[in-house]
Amino acid sequence: xxxxxxxxxxxxxxxxxxxxxxxxxxxxxxxxxxxxxxxxxxxxxxxxxxxxxxxxxxxxxxxxxxxxxxxxxxxxxxxxxxxxxxxxxxxxxxxxxxxxxxxxxxxxxxxxxxxxxxxxxxxxxxxxxxxxxxxxxxxxxxxxxxxxxxxxxxxxxxxxxxxxxxxxxxxxxxxxxxxxxxxxxxxxxxxxxxxxxxxxxxxxxxxxxxxxxxxxxxxxxxxxxxxxxxxxxxxxxxxxxxxxxxxxxxxxxxxxxxxxxxxxxxxxxxxxxxxxxxxxxxxxxxxxxxxxxxxxxxxxxxxxxxxxxxxxxxxxxxxxxxxxxxxxxxxxxxxxxxxxxxxxxxxxxxxxxxxxxxxxxxxxxxxxxxxxxxxxxxxxxxxxxxxxxxxxxxxxxxxxxxxxxxxxxxxxxxxxxxxxxxxxxxxxxxxxxxxxxxxxxxxxxxxxxxxxxxxxxxxxxxxxxxxxxxxxxxxxxxxxx
Numbered sequence: 001x002x003x004x005x006x007x008x009x010x011x012x013x014x015x016x017x018x019x020x021x022x023x024x025x026x027x028x029x030x031x032x033x034x035x036x037x038x039x040x041x042x043x044x045x046x047x048x049x050x051x052x053x054x055x056x057x058x059x060x061x062x063x064x065x066x067x068x069x070x071x072x073x074x075x076x077x078x079x080x081x082x083x084x085x086x087x088x089x090x091x092x093x094x095x096x097x098x099x100x101x102x103x104x105x106x107x108x109x110x111x112x113x114x115x116x117x118x119x120x121x122x123x124x125x126x127x128x129x130x131x132x133x134x135x136x137x138x139x140x141x142x143x144x145x146x147x148x149x150x151x152x153x154x155x156x157x158x159x160x161x162x163x164x165x166x167x168x169x170x171x172x173x174x175x176x177x178x179x180x181x182x183x184x185x186x187x188x189x190x191x192x193x194x195x196x197x198x199x200x201x202x203x204x205x206x207x208x209x210x211x212x213x214x215x216x217x218x219x220x221x222x223x224x225x226x227x228x229x230x231x232x233x234x235x236x237x238x239x240x241x242x243x244x245x246x247x248x249x250x251x252x253x254x255x256x257x258x259x260x261x262x263x264x265x266x267x268x269x270x271x272x273x274x275x276x277x278x279x280x281x282x283x284x285x286x287x288x289x290x291x292x293x294x295x296x297x298x299x300x301x302x303x304x305x306x307x308x309x310x311x312x313x314x315x316x317x318x319x320x321x322x323x324x325x326x327x328x329x330x331x332x333x334x335x336x337x338x339x340x341x342x343x344x345x346x347x348x349x350x351x352x353x354x355x356x357x358x359x360x361x362x363x364x365x366x367x368x369x370x371x372x373x374x375x376x377x378x379x380x381x382x383x384x385x386x387x388x389x390x391x392x393x394x395x396x397x398x399x400x401x402x403x404x405x406x407x408x409x410x411x412x413x414x415x416x417x418x419x420x421x422x423x424x425x426x427x428x429x430x431x432x433x434x435x436x437x438x439x440x441x442x443x444x445x446x447x448x449x450x451x452x453x454x455x456x457x458x459x460x461x462x463x464x465x466x467x468x469x470x471x472x473x474x475x476x477x478x479x480x481x
Contacts, residue, residue: 009160014158014187018059024051053154063101076284095130114228123173132155133154134150198221202234216238216253218254251266315345316344358398436453
């Protein structure tokens, strides 16, 4: 039995999907030349006044509803004061004591990153507040480049209670949270673009002790995998410190993903250090019941609901539904194509094996897939009506990924139609039986597995066009007689 228990809380920062920044009209756009998307407001120049982004507020409320929060009818913005290169005006507009969303929960369960089963339960949230993002710092040698394009983008901070106890729970929570926010169209959560990143607070205590240990905060983890690794390392580090008789220091730590280690940055700040006070240039936010009810009525279907519907509506296995709904774009792709085919289970198999494998090999996401759901459905229909078999279908799919041709056009142009004429297949079967006397004798002597070799020989003779099921049945019939 372990001597220590980890106690973990997360602060997840998510950029809200809007056209403009949080308090000005500058575009919310990734990839522009550095410092080209700025104005007096987001740069904090004297006399510039902020105007809150209505869509960012609405989407934060939507996120709160999707995460089972209580929506505050009254909230306000506050100034969080600090001097650092990533905030030109030396304060950040955030929410301290009256955020938009209070409480909430995220249901976790299933496999963690390491494959360990995570017990199903709810991770409790403390709050969701809305603030503005800071500039992006790029460190090169002894120089630091500051790009203010990201400064003042709308940023939600989703804060949990200290309610997790392992790296696998953290991983499972972040995967689930990302899915929900993507399904709700709150954010794309593209971690490579910095749209979702988190800080983790980790402490350990003897098993059975109620009081928390001294926590360390690891800042700016920009991937779910990095969060898992950082938590595992920090639990190991703190355990070693305590076992060696050294006290844990409350501090802020950075994470080096290359070495897999955290490092000390500074002593942990307290709320008092930021000198919060209400933002004097912004009115409080009032949300009436009709507005809240209107938002609630417009909420989309969540991953858990979609999984259940896929199982019911398309007769999928729980595993297939789970994998297909992990990513909203994959789920959308499948559902569009599934309404055009006869057997959605066949379609699911082809997406999860052949299509995603081909896309992965070429570094393409499902959103960038050159084969539309409608064209993919056309391929499945050819399999369903026995025009082509699985082997030929792989060749056709590979060609479809390279061209804009429909599956039917490729099959007709290359003469790939499956041979289902019994007489023609029977001739091939008799030829293979005659040429493989040793394998035929093995079959007759009680080795049924050898028949797969003989099927393969017929397929080879037909250049992959013979109907496999008809081939198998004719081989059995001829050899059994």
